[in-house]
Amino acid sequence: MRPLPAHALLRWTARTFGDDVATRVFEPLVADWQRDVTAAGSRPGRLGRQLRGAAALLRCLCAVGVQAARPEPGDWPRLARSAVTGAVFMLLGNALLLAPFVGWWMDRGWTFAPLALDLVPTTMAFAWPFALVPAVIRLAAAATDGRAVWRGRLYAVGVAIATVTVMAGLHTWAVPAANRDFRQRLTPALPSTPRAINPPALRLAALGSMAATSPNETRRRIATTFIWPAALVCLGWRVGRHRRSAHAGALVLWWMLPFAIAVAFQPVSTPFNALHPMGVTETPEFVAAAVWIAIALALRPGGAASPVVAQ
Amino acid sequence: MTTSTLPRLSATEQLILELLVEHGELFGLAMVEASNGRLKRGTVYVTLGRMEEKGYLDSRQEPLPPGATGLPRRLYSPTGHALQVLAAWRAAARVMAGQLSTTEA
Numbered sequence: 001m002r003p004l005p006a007h008a009l010l011r012w013t014a015r016t017f018g019d020d021v022a023t024r025v026f027e028p029l030v031a032d033w034q035r036d037v038t039a040a041g042s043r044p045g046r047l048g049r050q051l052r053g054a055a056a057l058l059r060c061l062c063a064v065g066v067q068a069a070r071p072e073p074g075d076w077p078r079l080a081r082s083a084v085t086g087a088v089f090m091l092l093g094n095a096l097l098l099a100p101f102v103g104w105w106m107d108r109g110w111t112f113a114p115l116a117l118d119l120v121p122t123t124m125a126f127a128w129p130f131a132l133v134p135a136v137i138r139l140a141a142a143a144t145d146g147r148a149v150w151r152g153r154l155y156a157v158g159v160a161i162a163t164v165t166v167m168a169g170l171h172t173w174a175v176p177a178a179n180r181d182f183r184q185r186l187t188p189a190l191p192s193t194p195r196a197i198n199p200p201a202l203r204l205a206a207l208g209s210m211a212a213t214s215p216n217e218t219r220r221r222i223a224t225t226f227i228w229p230a231a232l233v234c235l236g237w238r239v240g241r242h243r244r245s246a247h248a249g250a251l252v253l254w255w256m257l258p259f260a261i262a263v264a265f266q267p268v269s270t271p272f273n274a275l276h277p278m279g280v281t282e283t284p285e286f287v288a289a290a291v292w293i294a295i296a297l298a299l300r301p302g303g304a305a306s307p308v309v310a311q
Numbered sequence: 312m313t314t315s316t317l318p319r320l321s322a323t324e325q326l327i328l329e330l331l332v333e334h335g336e337l338f339g340l341a342m343v344e345a346s347n348g349r350l351k352r353g354t355v356y357v358t359l360g361r362m363e364e365k366g367y368l369d370s371r372q373e374p375l376p377p378g379a380t381g382l383p384r385r386l387y388s389p390t391g392h393a394l395q396v397l398a399a400w401r402a403a404a405r406v407m408a409g410q411l412s413t414t415e416a
Contacts, residue, residue: 024360027382032340034381059353
């Protein structure tokens with residue numbers, strides 16, 4: 001890393017998290033990163049060290065960000081605090097997932113911005129696990145402070161089932177309907193009909209029938225309806241057994257496994273995929289998955305943002 | 312004295328102090344390398360910052376070698392207070408282990 005980007009990065013962290021955090025946390029990280037890269041003998045070696053340093057920086061940003069986003073303990077009832085924190089994480093997740101569309105709207109004029117409302121179900125489906133970060137923190141605290149293992153285990157299972165239900169509902173019905181509406185409203189404003197757009201006359205019931213005849217879509221639905229919940233419940237039972245992996249296990253449970261299954265079962269082209277306004281459905285998943293990996297690593301017991309370690 | 316005012320030492324903090332006692336002054340990345348994978352590069356700096364805040368560590372910037380560019384590295388060393396806490400923590404662990412073995416016997 002050259003000095004100039006490092007200084008820009010440190011200025012940004014100082015503005016975002018405060019001078020003290022920038023000096024104590026990010027400055028040593030960047031300094032060690034620079035020296036590590038400089039000490040590499042070959043170009044591939046430098047590249048590897050750059051990547052390891054970037055991963056460490058991302059993880060550190062998540063750890064500090066989670067700590068900064070956590071509300072101050074006050075007199076609020078616990079439920080209200082959790083709800084507010086969940087809402088904050090949900091909004092952050094939505095903002096992250098909608099960010100790629102901003103440039104697209106700017107190209108076509110801001111009159112299309114209200115159409116973003118049609119995309120909210122899509123982003124909500126992917127951002128939903130973000131709202132569960134407070135629950136994960138609570139789960140880990142319960143699992144690591146010596147309380148009954150059963151409690152943490154049941155908690156994990158309950159939250160996993162709720163998560164899957166919400167995500168499956170959004171993915172199966174709300175997202176296709178909203179995306180169809182988005183495309184239909186967009187079509188008159190475009191010079192030509194976008195490739196692979198569904199006929200406007202095609203209603204949701206007809207789309208459902210088309211999907212039912214597609215083997216790929218059938219496999220995807222089976223995965224959404226049966227495999228995700230079954231796998232999540234099985235893993236949920238195991239979360240409480242291993243205190244040290246409670247955080248990472250729970251987060252993997254909530255996101256990475258559905259993500260892996262979705263990728264495995266993701267058809268190349270189905271009526272539902274064709275409804276996506278960008279024609280690319282994987283981008284938000286990859287972004288969200290990367291963020292989740294980082295948060296999971298930061299939140300695990302012994303990690304920097306762990307409530308068990310932070311004293 | 313309430314339990315909240317007692318000096319506390321997490322497993323990660325204890326590991327960092329033990330490394331510093333063993334190796335002397337170290338910078339963050341060197342601690343990660345010396346820990347054999349027990350410390351993570353992405354979180355060690357947050358822990359080090361917190362330990363400085365708690366008065367467990369002192370730090371100073373390493374003078375840059377001639378011709379070197381970039382930021383100077385930060386070297387950490389344990390404070391006397393941290394060494395006392397570490398000794399007390401080890402003693403408490405020994406007592407607890409002794410009591411446990413007596414109970415089991």
